[in-house]
Amino acid sequence: MTIAPEKTDTQVQLRLGGEWLALCSLSLLTPGRGVAALLPDGRQVAVFLGRDGRSYAIDNRDPFSGAQVLSRGLVGSSAGRPFVASPLLKQRFDLASGDCLDDESVSVTSYEVRLGTDLAVDSGSAA
């Protein structure tokens, strides 16, 4: 299997408490789709790559069904903001805020994500 060289060094990193956690190589993400990642405490996050190259992470658990499936939904844009539609009953969640676009009383946790090259430098920094 071949991986594009310019992508090999780029990591997707997630902010957890005060720390940045390396999740995976950027090359494992497909624009317009998501993947699931397991956090050290057992929680699951859904990580997405938008068409513009920006990445997002929200809780993987679909609050409407209780299943850990949001990472397998389709990514779209609504009024310029990216969202994912749950694969089960199609409710949409804003990728940046975690707010449900179809039921304002519902939202999921959103996480800060960044693309980095050297996790060791940033690890532990509070910035």
Place this chain on the structure above:
Amino acid sequence: MPAMPTPAIVVVGHGMVGQRFLEALAERGVAERARIVVLCEEPRAAYDRVQLTSYFSGRTPDDLSLVEGDFMERHGIELHLDDPAETIDRAARTVTSRAGRTFTYDTLVLATGSYPFVPPVPNKDAAGCFVYRTIEDLLAIEEYAKTATTGAVVGGGLLGLEAAGALKGLGLKTHIVEFAPRLMPVQVDDGGGAALLKTIERMGLTVHTGTGTQEVTVDESGAVNGMALSDGSVLATDLVVFSAGVRPRDQLARDAGLAVGGRGGIVVDDQCRTSDPAVFAIGECALASDGRVYGLVAPGYEMAETAAAALEGSLEGDVKSFTGADMSTKLKLLGVDVASFGDAHGAADGCLDVVYSDSRSGVYKKLVIGPDGELLGGVLVGDADSYGMLRPLTGSVPPISPEQLVLPAGLGAPVALGPSSLPDDAVICSCHNVTKGTIRGAVTEHSCTTVPEVKKCTKAGTGCGSCVKVLGQLVNAELEASGVEVDKGLCGCFGQTRQELYEIVRALRITSYAALLDSHGREAAKGGNGCEICKPTVGSIIASLAPTIGADGYVLEGEQAALQDTNDHFLANMQKNGSYSIVPRIPGGEITPEKLIVIGEVARDYGLYTKITGGQRIDLFGARVDQLPQIWARLVDAGFESGHAYGKALRTVKSCVGQTWCRYGVQDSVKMAIDLELRYRGLRSPHKLKSAVSGCQRECAEAQSKDFGVIATANGWNLYVGGNGGATPRHADLLAQDLSDAELVRLIDRFLMFYIRTADRLERTSTWLERIDGGLGHVRDVVVHDSLGICAELEALMADHVAGYRDEWAETINDPERLRRFVSFVNAPEVPDPTVKFVPERDQVKPDLPVLQIRTLEGTAAR
């Protein structure tokens, strides 16, 4: 206290008008309060006589029936078939039938219709002479035509041309003999008749106008061999159909001493009561209070309503009256549009004609304009599209000049005449007498937002269908007026419909969603992520056209992977706890014991819940995403392929066991089902496609509930389309009969590709067939008669699909790059998702889920 006596209503005649009268009684609740007896001469209950000729294009007598399922039982109506009324005793208030049954009535309703007029020429009853009125007449003509080569129709009116079309369809060299100097003398004028003549002659029919029939000649066996005509010539023909008009059937009424008109017809008042107040007459047997006998179905329906109201009114006092009706008609005869409305012949004083005539293209349009500029009537031949607008305008001054109304689109100034220019009391649907105001009310007061809803609510457009186009315009105009923006675009990203996107992708060979969005999307959506509606839709269009436009046929290739709904993305069906189910293809439902054992072993080894599906295959539930490739490796190894249960694609072709084993079977339904399933497997379409093949008319495979269903006949296969089960069941319509294997496959190729090309997103064939302009008739014209000249292209598209098919699962498990996505966690590929858990139930497993209130988008529902 004595019980209220139940009033008895006896209806003589069960044709279209008779049935409508029964429906009107039922709607008014009279059926529940009265004993209703119906005497019907024909061996079958009421059917759509107007569509009689469609029997020859594949509609069965059952399709033509007007009586819904258990209508008679539900309303307690006693229907006696094949038993006409023979005498009426008005003093005793009884009717006696041919079988000798006597019924007492409080009210008698005569709906005896009319009989074909046969001119009194010698040998008019010889073998080979027919009339054209009932299904039995058609069956007899069809049988006799098998040994005939030439046929002649006496009468060039409306029914005569229908009959001529039928004879031509039966493969006979066909002549039309009309006494008047032109065809359709009642409806059209000389110019219209000339345009019609030219078009009909071009189809290969021979027309003799201004010619009378003097004698039918017979051979020594007494069978027809020709006709002697008034011009002295002899026309050699094997078969003669008399279609020279109809006469009211009033003999029963005459014998009973009821008043009849000088030229026939039972005299009725404006309530449809005869000279005996206990007796009504409705439909073609009645002479209405304006002194006319109406031979059209719409006035007959109106009389049925009037009589029903009068009958009810005798108890409750609401009054309706029938004092005459609009004689407007629009028909398609031999494929030619013919319409006439209002004062078509310009009989009014001081009226003037505006005429457009193009004999080259067979188009003739005439409008009759009154002295004050009001539209009085008109004749349209060859192009009657404007009928739906012009007829309701009759009696008013049109908002644009009459010249513009007759010019074809594109000539002269553009015509901006929309239904908005019609007054509220304009009748849009003349079959059901529905006004524009009623249709507007359906939108504004009854919250209908689509044409099908309005049709259901008002009945408009459910008769002959000629007003459906105007209906659509009205509904949209009304929605727009009430502030509902009618945006036909697919979604917030594309202003085009799915059909338009299909054409763009096909014509420009666009193989990338992003390219399509950026070039053809709405401005605000360009450069964005698209949405969950258009991405799978475009993904499906690209997949349907892949081999033709040069895209990869593998749905997970490159950018296409990001477009697929989650089920397509993992080539499996997601279930409620995030696990997946697996359905291997079992073509035709035929499976070897060895393969059954493999399925059993796989299910056992992975702890999968197994269930037999409705489509004759086996569903394996409860696989984690990381297990899918391992499970499929074993299935592919055993010779299984993807069943596409996850895709908007061909699902299954069910079959019964067929001729090979079944004592009733007449064809090998299993082999045909397997052939069809293998041909269309993997075909991506606007929605799922289901099919079935039955080996005989017993229909054990339930083919008539499928998108395309095949039923064996002694001579080949009948093809049904547009069936559906589910929430809105629909019986499939017969598309064509007695097809050979090759003809069947070719027709299904065309049908499916035409559906894929023109349907909306997630529109099953059943709703598509109901929605598409012209409905089944149009689809039949396109795929059977190639009216758009696209059949070769449709077949080529399907040939490309068949040649390009590859099994998605075999491709996937052989490619490590593609297998990479089948993990529960990107950062822990070896870890199974701990939240996907199961508990035992009935010796298998079921998902272990916390009890959740699942809230759907529509609202809250406990699951």
